[in-house]
Amino acid sequence: MLTYVIRRLLVAIPTICLLVVASFLMMHVAPGGPFTSERPLPPEVLANINAQYGLDQPLWKQLWDYFYNIVVHFDFGPSFVQKDRSVNDIIAQGFPISLTYGALSFLAATAVGVGLGIAAAIRHNSWVDYLAVSLGIAAQALPNFIMGPILILTFTLWLGLLPGGGWNGGQWQYLIMPVIALSTSYMGSIARITRSSMLEVLNSNFIRTARAKGLSNSAIVWRHAMKPTLLPVISYLGPVFVYVLTGSVFVDLYFSTGGLGQSYVSSALTRDYAVLLGVTILYGALTVIVNLLTDLAYAWFDPKIRY
Amino acid sequence: MFGKSEKAAELAADITDFKAVRGRSLLRDAMARFVRNKAAMASVVVLALIVAFVIIGPHFAVWDNEEIDWARMGDILAQGAPSIETGHFFGLDELGRDLYARTIQATQTSLLVGLIGAAMALLVGTAWGVIAGFYGGRLDSIMMRIVDILLAIPLTLILILILVVAGRNFVTLFIALGAVSWLTMARIVRGQTLTLKTREFIEAARAGGVSESAIIFRHILPNLIGVVIVYASLLVPEMILAESFISFLGLGISEPMTSLGRLIAEGAGTMGYGTLWQLLFPLFFYVTIIITMFFIGDGLRDALDPKDR
Numbered sequence: 001m002l003t004y005v006i007r008r009l010l011v012a013i014p015t016i017c018l019l020v021v022a023s024f025l026m027m028h029v030a031p032g033g034p035f036t037s038e039r040p041l042p043p044e045v046l047a048n049i050n051a052q053y054g055l056d057q058p059l060w061k062q063l064w065d066y067f068y069n070i071v072v073h074f075d076f077g078p079s080f081v082q083k084d085r086s087v088n089d090i091i092a093q094g095f096p097i098s099l100t101y102g103a104l105s106f107l108a109a110t111a112v113g114v115g116l117g118i119a120a121a122i123r124h125n126s127w128v129d130y131l132a133v134s135l136g137i138a139a140q141a142l143p144n145f146i147m148g149p150i151l152i153l154t155f156t157l158w159l160g161l162l163p164g165g166g167w168n169g170g171q172w173q174y175l176i177m178p179v180i181a182l183s184t185s186y187m188g189s190i191a192r193i194t195r196s197s198m199l200e201v202l203n204s205n206f207i208r209t210a211r212a213k214g215l216s217n218s219a220i221v222w223r224h225a226m227k228p229t230l231l232p233v234i235s236y237l238g239p240v241f242v243y244v245l246t247g248s249v250f251v252d253l254y255f256s257t258g259g260l261g262q263s264y265v266s267s268a269l270t271r272d273y274a275v276l277l278g279v280t281i282l283y284g285a286l287t288v289i290v291n292l293l294t295d296l297a298y299a300w301f302d303p304k305i306r307y
Numbered sequence: 308m309f310g311k312s313e314k315a316a317e318l319a320a321d322i323t324d325f326k327a328v329r330g331r332s333l334l335r336d337a338m339a340r341f342v343r344n345k346a347a348m349a350s351v352v353v354l355a356l357i358v359a360f361v362i363i364g365p366h367f368a369v370w371d372n373e374e375i376d377w378a379r380m381g382d383i384l385a386q387g388a389p390s391i392e393t394g395h396f397f398g399l400d401e402l403g404r405d406l407y408a409r410t411i412q413a414t415q416t417s418l419l420v421g422l423i424g425a426a427m428a429l430l431v432g433t434a435w436g437v438i439a440g441f442y443g444g445r446l447d448s449i450m451m452r453i454v455d456i457l458l459a460i461p462l463t464l465i466l467i468l469i470l471v472v473a474g475r476n477f478v479t480l481f482i483a484l485g486a487v488s489w490l491t492m493a494r495i496v497r498g499q500t501l502t503l504k505t506r507e508f509i510e511a512a513r514a515g516g517v518s519e520s521a522i523i524f525r526h527i528l529p530n531l532i533g534v535v536i537v538y539a540s541l542l543v544p545e546m547i548l549a550e551s552f553i554s555f556l557g558l559g560i561s562e563p564m565t566s567l568g569r570l571i572a573e574g575a576g577t578m579g580y581g582t583l584w585q586l587l588f589p590l591f592f593y594v595t596i597i598i599t600m601f602f603i604g605d606g607l608r609d610a611l612d613p614k615d616r
Contacts, residue, residue: 011452011455014456015455015456018456019456023468026468026469026472027468027472029472137598137601137602138598140597140601141594141597141598141601142594143548143551143552145551145552145555145568145571145572146571146590146593146594148575149571149574149575149578149586152575152578153578153583153586157578242461242462245461246461246462246463246464246552249463249464249556250552250555250556253556254575264464264467265467265556265557265558268467268468268471268558269557269558271471276468276471279464280461280464280465280468283461283464284461284464287461
């Protein structure tokens with residue numbers, strides 16, 4: 001197991017490095033930049049600005065400095081567009097918010113999805129099953145950017161129950177809609193995966209043996225069927241985490257929660273490459289880490305897997 | 308003595324009928340299974356209706372999708388509602404453009420994006436996976452390591468990055484969607500190729516002196532079709548979703564072209580003024596397409612992959 005962890009880490013670290021280099025180069029091949037505007041700056045001014053941000057250095061030097069500062073100081077450099085703010089500031093301000101409702105959505109999608117899926121599988125071909133399956137399919141067709149408007153329409157404009165946006169230190173009223181919007185479609189997929197996996201497990205030989213020796217239904221489901229059921233679900237959690245991260249871009253924009261997504265899109269539109277780069281690298285690194293964790297959880301859940 | 312009996316004649320006809328019984332091919336079997344799947348067949352019908360609407364619909368449009376109805380643009384809430392009299396069957400958008408024409412154009416875009424994105428993933432992913440799986444060894448591990456690394460990056464962010472760096476137009480969008488969507492396809496195809504290439508019939512082909520390229524094209528690819536079709540059909544809604552997400556953020560196709568995600572974003576922006584039709588028409592087409600594609604994909608999987616039941 002330990003060797004497996006080490007081997008996975010050995011893959012994960014180069015992955016992150018490659019991500020840094022690739023995104024950095026991509027940004028720098030792009031024509032235009034944050035300082036190209038409709039009224040071109042005088043060349044002397046532009047030269048000054050470029051010197052200020054180190055853009056006059058050769059590319060390999062820029063890349064090396066960037067890389068070095070991230071690894072040694074965990075410093076993503078200054079923002080090109082927002083004066084006096086560093087990328088670290090922007091991340092430190094937005095990331096906790098994104099992380100809060102992101103984690104809540106992740107948990108909600110998993111808990112509700114697994115619950116629905118199991119209920120459907122246990123009461124296979126009953127009204128519970130049909131209801132859960134229809135809910136799951138409907139939920140899958142409603143990604144975050146569809147759920148957002150629908151939720152605002154219902155809860156803010158018609159019922160007037162919840163505030164239409166803002167963060168306000170993460171009070172629960174402000175959290176409900178972002179979390180629902182973000183988790184719905186993954187809840188649907190998780191419910192469908194759980195249901196089909198549970199059905200397969202309940203039809204397997206070892207469950208028949210458990211029934212034959214007279215175990216109660218709840219003991220069968222919880223003690224025997226649960227672990228193998230959750231295996232495919234766990235392998236799906238890594239992708240779900242990625243979706244939650246990217247989905248948060250929309251949630252921030254639509255509910256004005258002030259998370260990182262807002263900075264990401266605005267920096268994409270103003271070509272603030274420093275912020276764009278910093279956030280991409282942060283999210284990429286997080287994804288690599290979460291994928292690692294899901295693989296480890298998988299190994300822990302499935303004793304048949306040997307490394 | 309031997310009178311003519313109808314039964315005997317029938318039996319004789321039966322016995323002397325030397326026509327070979329046509330075996331049921333795998334594909335026909337799958338076809339039959341798919342046709343029996345009610346949800347999938349209903350979805351095919353609904354999707355066909357939408358495609359027909361998108362093709363025929365423009366002939367009934369009174370207004371162009373770029374044309375602004377100056378007479379009514381001042382008071383869209385009162386005069387811009389869907390009506391047959393004014394020729395705005397789906398109402399007006401917030402700038403006074405005909406939503407009927409715009410919805411049709413957006414649906415065309417979304418369907419195209421889904422198909423082309425999935426087709427690109429299919430081509431690149433299959434080629435990559437077959438080469439890696441068939442030739443194996445060091446080439447395989449390098450190619451798959453690349454896939455692993457790319458898979459570890461949130462692809463929607465990369466999509467945004469590509470669109471920002473390379474500019475926003477149709478071609479970039481298709482290339483970008485194709486560039487981020489082939490990874491899982493490559494993995495699946497490689498896995499299948501690995502199991503296929505150890506099978507007896509490949510060995511037989513080798514023993515018979517068939518060249519490597521012929522083995523790939525004549526023996527491996529046809530056997531991959533089932534898996535590839537199933538996965539590609541599941542990719543179509545994913546591509547539509549991704550494009551809509553990007554367009555919703557305002558980073559996708561630029562005006563006057565539009566896509567369903569963009570229309571939904573505009574409708575969502577104005578729903579506070581009571582012009583709900585601006586949200587509901589695009590939303591209806593969008594949700595219908597996605598749901599039918601899910602059902603068709605599921606139906607294809609059940610039909611082509613009999614193990615998975």
